[in-house]
Amino acid sequence: MNAVLEQLQSHRSIRKFTDQPLPQGLLEKLVAAAQGASSSNHVQAYSIIRISDRRNRALLKSLAGEQAYIEQAAEFLVFCADMKRNTEAAARTGIEPTMGMTEQLLVATIDTALVAQNLAIAAESEGLGIVYIGGVRNNPEAICELLKLPQNVYPVFGMCLGYPAHNPEVxxxxxxxxxxxxxxxxxxxxxxxxxxxxxxxxxxxxxxxxxxxxSNWSQSMAPMFSGKLRPHMREFLLKQGFELK
Amino acid sequence: MNAVLEQLQSHRSIRKFTDQPLPQGLLEKLVAAAQGASSSNHVQAYSIIRISDRRNRALLKSLAGEQAYIEQAAEFLVFCADMKRNTEAAARTGIEPTMGMTEQLLVATIDTALVAQNLAIAAESEGLGIVYIGGVRNNPEAICELLKLPQNVYPVFGMCLGYPAHNPEVxxxxxxxxxxxxxxxxxxxxxxxxxxxxxxxxxxxxxxxxxxxxSNWSQSMAPMFSGKLRPHMREFLLKQGFELK
Structure with missing residues (x-):
């Protein structure tokens, strides 16, 4: 098995990090590599917010499920689906852009996921550990306010990055x-x-x-389907300009 | 720059493939590596349909935007967001699963994108080229029928894989x-x-x-926002059980 396959197959989410910061310039290098991801018609419909402000880290921790590593990891990134840049670019060509199609939500969400997964792999190739934080969708409105996310932008998930301080099994x-x-x-x-x-x-x-x-796997699926999962998401997306038309 | 970063950053979509098939067992190896991707609460909400039937390749080509490489590539995969497996697993624990939340559409779509991007990287690490095919969302209902996709499953995108027969610039x-x-x-x-x-x-x-x-980048954004992009998607998703509640 080649080294890349080996790396992909041995991924584990890391939830304990050392205090070691990333070397100067590494995050930028990782993002530049991640940008190589495929993108629907080259829209590149994402923005990545790097949270260095310690107070905002603490606030994000409480808004996104009280997971300690959101504060502790060397880096915490919020991955946003971003159609603002694209609608503005389209508007510059003289058209009146149509937003709010369900398809546009899919395009932006997929683009964001592809670039994030590239970033995860880039990070792991440099010896870092990562964990995705879906909890940013627990309180997306408050997070939009905190990060000043404008219309046509929504937080899809977060990601902690840092040097691993544990070695969980795959x-x-x-x-x-x-x-x-x-x-x-x-x-x-x-x-x-x-x-x-x-x-x-x-x-x-x-x-x-x-x-x-x-519990087993089937049992661990139950919470996602018993009751209404994040029932605020629909209303939230509508408000942000993703109208699900 | 390490070899993984180098690979990520030099990705180009490949749209011309040689006739060479993948060695026996390679696709399975790539999928196994791709399965290492992170997944929201370990739902692994995706299925990948490998299209080997030549007649279905031709039909998919015509349904997904008439791109010749859908027929020509050594492999063509349809990546599906799949909540059927999970709802059934949840049901086995005795609950009545709730489906149709907007959040569940996001979870399944993101999971599918993460595993696909892992597969893209796995493939490229073995010298293959790939291109994503968003065109499977041109006629998703017909594709569901052709591939017998049940409720709570929808085709997110396709992917062509094969040995590159051209070398486009990044x-x-x-x-x-x-x-x-x-x-x-x-x-x-x-x-x-x-x-x-x-x-x-x-x-x-x-x-x-x-x-x-x-044209430039801004100009190339206009088509996505002039008129209604894939306006059938909302109705299609509702029918498939993704009710956007």
Missing amino acids: KPRLPLVTVLKQDYYDDQHDPVLIDQYDTEMERYYQARTGGNKT | KPRLPLVTVLKQDYYDDQHDPVLIDQYDTEMERYYQARTGGNKT
């Missing part, structure tokens, strides 16, 4: 054949495979928590 | 300071930088097309 992934399908969607054999995966994940959780976490 | 990206912001969103200096970038992109397009394409 979490087992779904069996390959459940996610890679041939010619059409066929999941008739998946229940058996998911059963096996549940057993594997149960063992993993038990080992990781010294026997405290006994 | 396309210039937005100036770093326009996409990496410090502590809050500030774009007051962006117009000057975008002007410079427009000039750079105009030169790039002229060089690439032997003088035939004279």
Whole structure:
């Protein structure tokens, strides 16, 4: 297996970081590399906000799920889907830009995810650890206010970066054949495979928590589907100019 | 610059491929590496459909924007956001799963993009070229029918993979300071930088097309905002179970 495949396959989210800061200029180098990501029609519909202000780090921590590493990591970035730059560019050509299409939400969200994943890989290739913070969507309005995010921009997720201070095991992934399908969607054999995966994940959780976490994968899916997940998101997106038309 | 950063930064979409197939087992190796991607609460909300049936390749080509490389590339994958597996897993724990939240659309779309970008990087590390095909969202309903995509699954984009038969220049990206912001969103200096970038992109397009394409970046943004971009997407997602609640 080549070194890149090795790196991709051994990714673990890092949630404990040393105090060591990034060397001067490294973050810029990582972002420049990340910008190489593909982008729908070259829109590059993202902005990355680097949070160096310590007070705002503390505020973001409390707004995004009270995860200590948001404050502790050497760097915390907020990845924003950004259609402001593009609508303004389009307006300069004399057209009246149409915003608020569902498709535009998808384009900007996907672009942001692609550049973020490149940045994650760039960071890990330099010995850093990362963790995505979906918790920025817990209180997106307050975060917009704090970071002065204008219309047509929304915070998709955050990312902590820093030098790892722990070495967690790689979490087992779904069996390959459940996610890679041939010619059409066929999941008739998946229940058996998911059963096996549940057993594997149960063992993993038990080992990781010294026997405290006994749930399996299927059980850990329940919270996302019991009750309404982040029910404010729709209204929030509408207000930010992503009108889901 | 390390080899990974070098690779990320020199990405170009490949649209001409040799006839050479991938060695036996390579695609599976790439997907396994790609599965290392981060995932929101480990939902892994994606499925990848490998299209080997030649007739379906031709049909997909015509449904996804008539791009010849969809037929010609050694591999063509359709990346699907997949909440079926997760809702079923959640249901096995005895709950009545709630689907259709806007947040769930975001989670599944982001998960799909992260694994796809990992796959792109894995592929390029093995000497392959790739191009994303957003055109699968031109006719998503027809594609769902063709690939038998069930409720709670939708095609996000495609990807062609194969050995490159051309060597395009790397396309210039937005100036770093326009996409990496410090502590809050500030774009007051962006117009000057975008002007410079427009000039750079105009030169790039002229060089690439032997003088035939004279537009700049801002001009190339206009089509995405003049008129309604893929206006069927909202209705399509509702039908597939992504109800944008």
